[in-house]
Amino acid sequence: MSRPAGVAEREMALCEQVLKLVGNRADALVRAGGGQSSLTRFANSCIHQNVSEDTAGVQLQVTVDGGRTAGASSNRVDADGLSALVERALAAAALRPEDPEWPGLAEPQPGRGDDHWDDATAEASPKARAEAVEAFVTAGEGLEAAGYCSSSWVEVALANSAGQRLVGRSTSASISGIQRAVGPDGKADGSAEWSSSRLSDLDASWAGERAASRARAGTTAEDIAPGQYEVVLEPDCVADMVQFLSFGFSGKAYADGTSFVHPGEAQFDPSFSTWDDAADDRCVGLNFDTEGTPTAYLDLVKEGISGGLAHDRRSAAKAGVKSTGHATGSTAFGAFPRNVIVGGGESSADELISGVERGLLVCGFWYTRILDPKTQVVTGLTRNGLFRIENGEVGPAVRNLRFTQSYAGALGPDRVLGIGDDGRRVGNRWVPSLRLSAWNFTGGAQG
Amino acid sequence: MFDAAQSAVEGALAAGASYADARVMTRRTESMNARNAVIEDLSQSESTGLGVRALIGSSWGFFASADLSDRAARSAGEQAAEIAKASALVPGPDTALADDDTPAQAHWSSTWQEHPIEDVSLSEKGDLLVSVTDAMRSVKGVSLATAAYAIWDTDKWLVSSAGHRISQRIVECGAMMNSTAVGDSETQRRSYPGIRGQYGTSGWELVRQVDLPGNAVRIAEEAAALLSAPQCPEATTDLILGSEQMALQIHESVGHAIELDRILGWEAAYAGTSWLEPDKMGSLRFGSDLMNVTADATLPGALGSFGYDDEGTPAKCVPIVEQGTWVGVLSGRDSAAQVGIPSGGCVRSDGWNRLPMVRMTNVGLLPGESSLDDMIAATDDGVLMDTNRSWSIDDKRLNFQFGCEIGWEIKNGERGRMLRNPTYTGISPQFWGSMDMVGNKDEWIFFGTPNCGKGQPSQVGHTGHPSVPCRFRNVRVGVRG
Numbered sequence: 001m002s003r004p005a006g007v008a009e010r011e012m013a014l015c016e017q018v019l020k021l022v023g024n025r026a027d028a029l030v031r032a033g034g035g036q037s038s039l040t041r042f043a044n045s046c047i048h049q050n051v052s053e054d055t056a057g058v059q060l061q062v063t064v065d066g067g068r069t070a071g072a073s074s075n076r077v078d079a080d081g082l083s084a085l086v087e088r089a090l091a092a093a094a095l096r097p098e099d100p101e102w103p104g105l106a107e108p109q110p111g112r113g114d115d116h117w118d119d120a121t122a123e124a125s126p127k128a129r130a131e132a133v134e135a136f137v138t139a140g141e142g143l144e145a146a147g148y149c150s151s152s153w154v155e156v157a158l159a160n161s162a163g164q165r166l167v168g169r170s171t172s173a174s175i176s177g178i179q180r181a182v183g184p185d186g187k188a189d190g191s192a193e194w195s196s197s198r199l200s201d202l203d204a205s206w207a208g209e210r211a212a213s214r215a216r217a218g219t220t221a222e223d224i225a226p227g228q229y230e231v232v233l234e235p236d237c238v239a240d241m242v243q244f245l246s247f248g249f250s251g252k253a254y255a256d257g258t259s260f261v262h263p264g265e266a267q268f269d270p271s272f273s274t275w276d277d278a279a280d281d282r283c284v285g286l287n288f289d290t291e292g293t294p295t296a297y298l299d300l301v302k303e304g305i306s307g308g309l310a311h312d313r314r315s316a317a318k319a320g321v322k323s324t325g326h327a328t329g330s331t332a333f334g335a336f337p338r339n340v341i342v343g344g345g346e347s348s349a350d351e352l353i354s355g356v357e358r359g360l361l362v363c364g365f366w367y368t369r370i371l372d373p374k375t376q377v378v379t380g381l382t383r384n385g386l387f388r389i390e391n392g393e394v395g396p397a398v399r400n401l402r403f404t405q406s407y408a409g410a411l412g413p414d415r416v417l418g419i420g421d422d423g424r425r426v427g428n429r430w431v432p433s434l435r436l437s438a439w440n441f442t443g444g445a446q447g
Numbered sequence: 448m449f450d451a452a453q454s455a456v457e458g459a460l461a462a463g464a465s466y467a468d469a470r471v472m473t474r475r476t477e478s479m480n481a482r483n484a485v486i487e488d489l490s491q492s493e494s495t496g497l498g499v500r501a502l503i504g505s506s507w508g509f510f511a512s513a514d515l516s517d518r519a520a521r522s523a524g525e526q527a528a529e530i531a532k533a534s535a536l537v538p539g540p541d542t543a544l545a546d547d548d549t550p551a552q553a554h555w556s557s558t559w560q561e562h563p564i565e566d567v568s569l570s571e572k573g574d575l576l577v578s579v580t581d582a583m584r585s586v587k588g589v590s591l592a593t594a595a596y597a598i599w600d601t602d603k604w605l606v607s608s609a610g611h612r613i614s615q616r617i618v619e620c621g622a623m624m625n626s627t628a629v630g631d632s633e634t635q636r637r638s639y640p641g642i643r644g645q646y647g648t649s650g651w652e653l654v655r656q657v658d659l660p661g662n663a664v665r666i667a668e669e670a671a672a673l674l675s676a677p678q679c680p681e682a683t684t685d686l687i688l689g690s691e692q693m694a695l696q697i698h699e700s701v702g703h704a705i706e707l708d709r710i711l712g713w714e715a716a717y718a719g720t721s722w723l724e725p726d727k728m729g730s731l732r733f734g735s736d737l738m739n740v741t742a743d744a745t746l747p748g749a750l751g752s753f754g755y756d757d758e759g760t761p762a763k764c765v766p767i768v769e770q771g772t773w774v775g776v777l778s779g780r781d782s783a784a785q786v787g788i789p790s791g792g793c794v795r796s797d798g799w800n801r802l803p804m805v806r807m808t809n810v811g812l813l814p815g816e817s818s819l820d821d822m823i824a825a826t827d828d829g830v831l832m833d834t835n836r837s838w839s840i841d842d843k844r845l846n847f848q849f850g851c852e853i854g855w856e857i858k859n860g861e862r863g864r865m866l867r868n869p870t871y872t873g874i875s876p877q878f879w880g881s882m883d884m885v886g887n888k889d890e891w892i893f894f895g896t897p898n899c900g901k902g903q904p905s906q907v908g909h910t911g912h913p914s915v916p917c918r919f920r921n922v923r924v925g926v927r928g
Contacts, residue, residue, distance in 0.1 A: 038530075039904050043713045046505050046539025050530045051904065053511035053800040057494070071490035075513045088491060095569040096479075096489050097577055126508075126533035134537050146716035148903050178716045191716075256591055257629035331487040332480040332593070366719075369837040371850050371868070372633050377927075379839045379848050379870075400841065402848060402872070404926060442926055443872060445846045 011157035035154030113279025139208025147177020183219025190214025230359035239426035251315030252334030269416035345419025458524025464501035468607035481576035506534030550610035555754025559650025588671030611759035621646025635673035646895030689833025694894035719842025734879025750895030751911035760792035811913025815885025886915025
């Protein structure tokens with residue numbers, strides 16, 4: 001699966017070709033990308049689905065009359081295809097109502113930071129992914145393993161008629177899976193995930209062993225009464241919390257009044273800080289947004305105090321500030337922090353646990369849904385490991401529980417009792433374990 | 448297009464595949480979104496490509512490319528086979544396929560009166576969204592009004608090494624709108640015709656039928672009123688669910704639970720498994736005697752309808768629950784072979800670049816004898832809820848907690864005051880076992896869900912859910928954090 005040379009140059013040439021076709025008929029923004037995405041999936045301890053796709057396409061946004069905007073995309077990149085794309089977008093723009101809030105195009109400005117790129121990951125073979133799967137599966141001898149190993153690369157060029165030109169590229173790789181152990185009352189699962197911009201960073205054996213140890217320890221789970229418990233949340237759980245919190249830091253949600261965020265107020269514990277930084281080496285993805293604005297460093301929470309908001313050009317214009325480069329490509333959705341990092345602490349995961357007299361160790365959340373964005377109340381279940389903590393030691397496994405809990409409230413002043421030094425990337429977020437004073441479990445998963 | 452698919456299949460076979468199939472797909476989409484009388488997003492897309500699937504040993508290999516030249520198509524087939532071969536490092540038992548005795552060579556098309564892209568102008572569609580959001584935001588207390596529509600027009604050509612040669616055209620569309628009232632400490636939202644709207648394999652006539660303009664002010668007034676309505680009390684009581692929430696209930700606690708790939712553990716790491724076990728099919732009690740569920744891909748206009756699935760199996764109606772007993776599953780040729788049944792014809796991919804997998808068709812409840820009015824009149828003390836707001840269910844599809852946008856108190860057979868933040872929770876077989884009234888065919892609506900997520904890489908499925916109002920006894924409601 002060798003990678004063709006000169007992809008970025010080819011994509012930028014496509015952008016220039018499209019801009020030329022649009023000419024002076026409209027303000028235009030073009031984004032062209034190419035890449036390959038591959039994923040090797042396993043279940044019942046064997047590879048059952050093994051896929052790869054070549055990706056390519058051009059996205060065009062045109063604005064006529066200073067406020068009639070339409071977007072069009074196509075994966076036909078021959079001359080006829082590009083011409084059809086341009087004419088379709090222009091025809092659509094002319095027919096739509098005027099948008100008085102159109103914020104204009106991004107002005108020319110340089111990119112920020114280095115690409116998150118690794119040649120070996122871009123060239124990764126199905127054999128390399130299968131070897132990682134083999135290591136994960138082998139680490140759980142006698143157990144049932146399921147999950148995936150993925151690798152991908154993408155190169156993107158962006159150009160607009162205001163003169164902005166950017167190219168970027170990114171690689172990504174993940175090993176993610178569960179091990180399943182059979183116990184007296186069914187199967188117990190343990191999970192582990194490891195992601196990076198470099199396939200060689202992944203330690204699939206470590207991930208498989210960690211998942212296996214959790215699964216084996218969970219086979220004799222006992223019931224526990226729902227209620228409020230002190231908890232140690234592992235990074236998988238914290239990543240989920242950060243995702244929901246991130247919606248609140250959208251400039252659009254704030255302007256709409258649906259955000260929980262009050263900038264400048266001490267809404268969180270003083271020990272808790274989180275920020276968005278697309279240039280940080282721990283992240284993956286591009287360093288600029290879909291509008292062509294370089295993604296700025298953004299403090300979301302600094303020492304407990306809610307900070308800045310993520311903006312695209314539209315919400316920024318409304319707020320009277322500059323875009324932070326967090327556009328998602330959907331005006332309706334608004335801006336979103338995509339590369340969130342939670343500041344790590346100085347305690348090991350074991351030290352976090354050792355401070356808990358009576359509580360629960362939660363290894364993962366599942367199917368979390370927000371009940372109201374303004375209160376940040378979320379319901380979901382525990383999954384892939386739930387254990388008692390008694391007198392600072394991890395005790396017996398507990399059957400899964402449902403919770404209904406405000407994520408912002410759980411991180412409020414005096415609620416964060418410890419932050420781990422075990423930060424790792426989960427999805428596109430870098431998060432450590434957290435020890436929190438209270439978590440509201442509202443029911444048993446079995447009824 | 449058949450030629451490219453044929454070349455891909457030949458490439459895969461030459462590279463060692465025991466079976467191969469290939470789909471060429473062209474999909475046009477169009478969507479528009481309005482907020483407070485301003486069009487925020489208008490986008491159109493066109494995508495064409497080829498995906499080829501090769502079976503070697505225990506694994507499918509799959510490769511997708513937008514290049515439809517003969518050379519590239521053949522190479523795609525070869526690459527699919529090479530990817531499958533790499534799977535041999537972590538092998539399992541060889542994958543078998545359920546027989547398809549008469550591979551179809553056919554064409555099928557969905558039907559429409561007004562093609563939603565070709566027959567309805569952008570300006571008309573934009574005017575509709577602008578006007579309904581303008582009407583909703585004019586209601587006092589409503590600060591956010593949004594409306595949107597989405598259209599998909601898909602052509603696909605399937606060729607398999609077993610002899611399938613099938614072309615299909617499927618046109619789908621739908622629309623939605625909602626109003627949000629923002630209070631000091633919470634928000635309240637009302638959506639119509641459902642949380643995501645109403646969608647079907649239909650033309651623009653479906654959007655006209657749901658009548659957004661005729662419902663805009665009503666839902667806006669309800670959103671504003673909810674801010675000051677009393678909280679849904681915590682109680683164990685009788686619960687009546689409107690048909691839109693029933694569609695969600697069916698989708699989450701029946702539809703996903705009966706996917707055979709989940710039951711077999713193929714989705715264990717991500718979507719999860721199921722509380723159902725194959726050896727209990729035909730005897731296990733899923734619900735009360737009033738519970739009759741089918742997966743029917745032949746329903747005209749429903750979002751989960753088609754002529755042939757993406758393996759070439761003709762659309763069919765599969766009995767799922769009969770008088771409360773679990774009797775069937777959603778399956779494809781590979782999963783069906785594992786339990787010794789014919790394929791249910793439920794395998795679909797969300798585009799040319801995705802591996803086909805088991806997806807819901809139209810999983811729905813067959814109508815009963817009651818009406819919503821009958822249910823209210825027969826309830827001394829209970830809650831009526833409708834329109835989904837949040838949904839959470841465990842990885843076996845057993846424990847769920849769902850929130851609705853709106854509720855009403857039911858006292859002495861009459862609908863009383865409005866309730867805000869209504870939620871309910873339950874365990875699937877107990878919950879369905881408590882169902883004692885089922886809406887009749889006059890209230891039978893084919894709801895469409897256009898955003899069902901499953902698989903890795905992620906795929907979005909379009910599913911249908913015939914639904915009626917139902918009553919359940921002794922349900923825990925009003926769960927709060």
